[in-house]
Amino acid sequence: xxxxxxxxxxxxxxxxxxxxxxxxxxxxxxxxxxxxxxxxxxxxxxxxxxxxxxxxxxxxxxxxxxxxxxxxxxxxxxxxxxxxxxxxxxxxxxxxxxxxxxxxxxxxxxxxxxxxxxxxxxxxxxxxxxxxxxxxxxxxxxxxxxxxxxxxxxxxxxxxxxxxxxxxxxxxxxxxxxxxxxxxxxxxxxxxxxxxxxxxxxxxxxxxxxxxxxxxxxxxxxxxxxxxxxxxxxxxxxxxxxxxxxxxxxxxxxxxxxxxxxxxxxxxxxxxxxxxxxxxxxxxxxxxxxxxxxxxxxxxxxxxxx
Amino acid sequence: xxxxxxxxxxxxxxxxxxxxxxxxxxxxxxxxxxxxxxxxxxxxxxxxxxxxxxxxxxxxxxxxxxxxxxxxxxxxxxxxxxxxxxxxxxxxxxxxxxxxxxxxxxxxxxxxxxxxxxxxxxxxxxxxxxxxxxxxxxxxxxxxxxxxxxxxxxxxxxxxxxxxxxxxxxxxxxxxxxxxxxxxxxxxxxxxxxxxxxxxxxxxxxxxxxxxxxxxxxxxxxxxxxxxxxxxxxxxxxxxxxxxxxxxxxxxxxxxxxxxxxxxxxxxxxxxxxxxxxxxxxxxxxxxxxxxxx
Numbered sequence: 001x002x003x004x005x006x007x008x009x010x011x012x013x014x015x016x017x018x019x020x021x022x023x024x025x026x027x028x029x030x031x032x033x034x035x036x037x038x039x040x041x042x043x044x045x046x047x048x049x050x051x052x053x054x055x056x057x058x059x060x061x062x063x064x065x066x067x068x069x070x071x072x073x074x075x076x077x078x079x080x081x082x083x084x085x086x087x088x089x090x091x092x093x094x095x096x097x098x099x100x101x102x103x104x105x106x107x108x109x110x111x112x113x114x115x116x117x118x119x120x121x122x123x124x125x126x127x128x129x130x131x132x133x134x135x136x137x138x139x140x141x142x143x144x145x146x147x148x149x150x151x152x153x154x155x156x157x158x159x160x161x162x163x164x165x166x167x168x169x170x171x172x173x174x175x176x177x178x179x180x181x182x183x184x185x186x187x188x189x190x191x192x193x194x195x196x197x198x199x200x201x202x203x204x205x206x207x208x209x210x211x212x213x214x215x216x217x218x219x220x221x222x223x224x225x226x227x228x229x230x231x232x233x234x235x236x237x238x239x240x241x242x243x244x245x246x247x248x249x250x251x252x253x254x255x256x257x258x259x260x261x262x263x264x265x266x267x268x269x270x271x272x273x274x275x276x277x278x279x280x281x282x283x284x285x286x287x288x289x290x291x292x293x294x295x296x297x298x299x300x301x302x303x304x305x306x
Numbered sequence: 307x308x309x310x311x312x313x314x315x316x317x318x319x320x321x322x323x324x325x326x327x328x329x330x331x332x333x334x335x336x337x338x339x340x341x342x343x344x345x346x347x348x349x350x351x352x353x354x355x356x357x358x359x360x361x362x363x364x365x366x367x368x369x370x371x372x373x374x375x376x377x378x379x380x381x382x383x384x385x386x387x388x389x390x391x392x393x394x395x396x397x398x399x400x401x402x403x404x405x406x407x408x409x410x411x412x413x414x415x416x417x418x419x420x421x422x423x424x425x426x427x428x429x430x431x432x433x434x435x436x437x438x439x440x441x442x443x444x445x446x447x448x449x450x451x452x453x454x455x456x457x458x459x460x461x462x463x464x465x466x467x468x469x470x471x472x473x474x475x476x477x478x479x480x481x482x483x484x485x486x487x488x489x490x491x492x493x494x495x496x497x498x499x500x501x502x503x504x505x506x507x508x509x510x511x512x513x514x515x516x517x518x519x520x521x522x523x524x525x526x527x528x529x530x531x532x533x534x535x536x537x538x539x540x541x542x543x544x545x546x547x548x549x550x551x552x553x554x555x556x557x558x559x560x561x562x563x564x565x566x567x568x569x570x571x572x573x574x575x576x577x578x579x580x581x582x583x584x585x586x587x588x589x590x591x592x593x594x595x596x597x598x599x600x
Contacts, residue, residue: 107408108408180445182441182443182445183445183447183448184406185403185406185439185441185445186441186445186446186447186505186508187447187457187461188403188406188434189401189403189434189438189439189440189441189509190434190435190438190457190458190461190462190508190509190511190512191431191432191434191435191458191461191462191512192431192457192458192461193431193461196461200457200461201447204448204449205447205448
C-alpha cells in the first residue's frame with residue numbers, strides 16, 4: 001500500500017520508549033548508588049575514628065576493650081577467621097557432596113524432594129540457629145566429653161557451617177547440572193563409573209561455579225552476625241597459639257558481634273561508638289577482596305574449561 | 307596429510323564407480339556409489355551382536371519394535387532411517403547407554419558374544435569397556451589431548467605403557483601427525499574434525515571389540531567427514547563398527563551391511579549394503595533411499 005505505514009510513527013511512542021529507558025536505568029543505578037552511599041558514610045565515620053586512634057594501633061592491637069579504650073582489631077579478626085574456617089570445613093565438603101548427589105545420583109523424584117528441603121534450611125532465621133547452638137548443640141557435644149563453655153566458638157561455628165550448606169549445594173548443583181551430558185556420556189562410554197564421572201569429569205568442568213559458591217558462602221559466614229552474637233558470648237579473645245584447641249571451647253567475639261555490642265551500648269557518640277565503623281569498613285574490605293578474587297579465579301577457570 | 311586423505315577418497319570413489327556391474331540397475335543414480343570392493347557377505351562372518359525381538363520404550367512410547375538383527379564381526383554395519391526411527395536408540399542399547407535415561411525400558415534379548423547384555427549379572431561399566439562409543443558431536447573432555455586419550459586407561463586402571471598406547475591410538479585415529487607436538491595443549495583448541503578423531507582415539511585406546519558411532523560426521527564439514535569415513539573403513543579391519551547415519555551416501559560408501567529403520571521403530575530391512583542400495587526387497591526401503599519420503 002502506501003509507505004506511511006512504515007514511516008509514520010504513532011504520536012508519543014518515541015517519548016514513551018525514552019521514558020521506559022530512563023526508568024529502567026534509574027532502577028539499575030539505585031542499588032549502585034545506595035552501595036556507594038553506604039561505603040562513603042562508612043569511610044567518613046571510620047576516618048573520624050582514625051583521627052582519634054592510630055590506624056596502626058587499630059590494625060595491630062591485640063586487645064579490644066571498649067571500657068578500657070583498647071581498640072585492637074586483631075582479636076576480632078582472628079575470631080572471625082576461626083568461625084569462617086570451622087564453618088567452611090563443615091559446609092564446603094558436605095555442600096559439594098550434596099550437590100554431586102543431587103546432580104549425578106538422585107532420581108528426578110528424589111531431587112524434587114531434596115532440593116526444596118535444602119532450600120528450606122536456607123530460609124530458617126539465623127537467630128534460630130544461634131539459639132539452637134546454645135540450647136542443643138553445646139549440651140550435645142558435651143556428651144562426647146568436649147570441655148565446652150556455655151558460650152563457645154565450636155557450636156556457633158558448626159551452626160554457621162550448617163546454615164551455609166544450602167548455599168554451597170544449591171549453587172554447586174546448578175553449576176554441575178550445567179555440565180553438558182555429552183561429557184558424561186564420553187566418560188561412561190569408555191567404562192567410567194558414576195563416581196569417576198562425578199569426580200573426574202563433572203566437578204572439574206563445573207569448578208568455576210563451585211568456586212563461586214564457596215566464596216559466596218564464605219562471605220556469608222564472615223558476615224554472619226546473629227548466630228555468633230547469640231551463641232559465642234561477648235568477650236573477644238586473641239587466638240591462643242599455645243593451646244589451639246582451647247580456642248574452640250571458649251567463647252569469642254568476631255567483628256560482626258562486636259559491632260552489634262557496640263551499637264547496643266548507651267552512647268551514640270565518642271570514639272567507642274565510631275570504632276564500629278572502622279570495624280565495619282575492615283569487614284567490607286575483606287568481603288570485597290574476596291568477591292574480587294572469586295571473580296578472577298572463576299574467570300580463569302572458565303577460560304580453561306569451556 | 308589432508309591431501310593424502312582426499313586422494314584416497316577420490317580414488318575409492320572412482321574405483322567403486324568403475325567396478326559397478328553395468329547390468330545391474332542401481333535404484334539410486336550416480337549420487338550413491340557403493341563401495342563393492344570391501345563388501346563381504348554377512349554369511350561368512352561371525353556374529354558379535356545379536357538382537358532378538360528387542361522392544362524399547364521411553365515411558366509409554368515404544369521406540370523400537372521387535373528388532374531382530376545380527377551384527378557381523380570386523381565389518382561396518384550401518385543403521386539408516388529417518389529421524390526418530392529408533393536407530394540411535396538401538397545403538398545405545400548395545401552398550402546400555404540407555405541405562406542413563408530413567409524412563410527407558412528394554413525388553414527382549416540383545417547379546418554380545420552370546421551373552422545377553424540385559425542379564426542381571428552384566429555390569430554395564432564392564433560392558434562399555436568392551437564396546438566403545440563415538441558421539442554425534444565431538445565431546446572431548448576439557449583436558450589436554452594426551453589426557454583425553456589416556457582417560458579410559460586411567461579409569462580402567464589398565465597396566466599398560468600409557469605413552470605408547472596414546473601414540474598408537476592417535477596414529478590409528480589418523481591424528482598423530484597433527485598433534486604430536488602439542489599433546490599437552492587443551493583438546494578444545496582442535497578443530498571439530500580433529501576433536502572427533504580425538505574422540506575415536508579415546509575410544510580405541512582401551513582396546514574395545516566393538517565401536518559404536520552415533521552419526522559421527524554429522525557435525526563436520528565435508529573434508530573432515532571424508533577423513534572420518536576413511537578412518538572408519540580402516541578401523542573395521544580390527545574392530546566391529548556399528549554406525550548410525552542420516553547420510554545414505556555415507557552408509558553406501560563405508561558399510562558392508564545396512565539396517566534400514568523406518569518410522570515407528572521398526573527394522574524394515576537388514577542386508578548386504580549393495581543389496582539394500584541396489585535391489586531392496588521392500589518398496590518402503592526403496593522409496594526411502596530414493597528420497598521419495600523420509
